Amino acid sequence: MKNTFRFHAAAALALLPLAAAVLPASVAAQHRDPVARVATVAATPAIERFTVRPDGKLLPGRQLRFQLVGLAGARASLDIPGVVRNVALRETRPGVYEGRYTIRRRDDLQAFDRAVATLRRGPERFTAQVAFAERGDRSAPRISQVTPGNGARVGERGRTFIQARLSDDRSGVDPRSVRLIVDGLDVTADARIRDDEIGYRERLGRGLHHAELVVRDRAGNEARSAWTFAVV
CATH class of the missing domain: 2.60.40 (Immunoglobulin-like)
Incomplete structure (x- = not known):
């Protein structure tokens, strides 16, 4: 710019x-x-x-x-x-x-x-x-408002939308560090990633699914969140 x-x-x-x-x-x-x-x-x-x-x-x-x-x-x-x-x-x-x-x-x-x-x-x-350089930043970023939530049951119509909010009050979230794994497959390249959010949409089959999200802030502190949900 x-x-x-x-x-x-x-x-x-x-x-x-x-x-x-x-x-x-x-x-x-x-x-x-x-x-x-x-x-x-x-x-x-x-x-x-x-x-x-x-x-x-x-x-x-x-x-x-x-x-x-x-x-x-x-x-x-x-x-x-x-x-x-x-x-x-x-x-x-x-x-x-x-x-x-x-x-x-x-x-x-x-x-x-x-x-x-x-x-x-x-x-x-x-x-x-x-x-x-962020002096004193030892706090990991936060992952919140995960969708679908852990243990949730979602309908199979259309594509399942996986989303999470990302935040860090000190050095800030590093968007390039974000990794989203769904059922053991790294789908980060197909996700929409912003400083405060990640979103991924895919047609998932019926059954139990596992998602894992990894994110770091600009000071190198890492946060992980893993959850499961079912498509019914």
């Missing part, structure tokens, strides 16, 4: 510890989990880490705080695919580059998982993919 947005350099961010690190681009291609983590890198990497700390769940109007730690005296910029390109990050102290971004209503929330920082010094150019 091509939006003009509010982007403010934030020297105050230098006081906030960011627990997560990011993989350099060459390694991140093999590890696409946006959960905060520490990369195995060379002794003096050009980019030590590139993190973003959301002030709660990703929602329009919420502010994201970016921080890149790497070579001092360079030029740093931020790209969010489909949202913005080549936005400067300010060096607030040697080797620390920071900035803020306020989410707009039209922004694709999943695009923030793919944000990339670029660090340039002379002819050298280095990139790193973002990692989310």
Whole structure:
């Protein structure tokens, strides 16, 4: 999405510890989990880490705080695919580059998982993919309002609709982590997944059926729910 947005350099961010690190681009291609983590890198990497700390769940109007730690005296910029390109990050102290971004209503929330920082010094150019950091988030997301409910009996006419609500008050649900298993078959690719909901519709035969749902938040906390229902 091509939006003009509010982007403010934030020297105050230098006081906030960011627990997560990011993989350099060459390694991140093999590890696409946006959960905060520490990369195995060379002794003096050009980019030590590139993190973003959301002030709660990703929602329009919420502010994201970016921080890149790497070579001092360079030029740093931020790209969010489909949202913005080549936005400067300010060096607030040697080797620390920071900035803020306020989410707009039209922004694709999943695009923030793919944000990339670029660090340039002379002819050298280095990139790193973002990692989310949520200090103190040890709570798993919640799975609720499961349909059909556990032990429910549903009619065989038409297709059976399986649905669940997803929520997380801290780092937010990671939509890419959601997995739905029905009768031992992974049907995630055929499901409709949003930040707060998953829905799947299929013509199931008569008898007992088993469903299992797995979801993680952006801090890596996992929740699972399994239930059975009957088509009669």
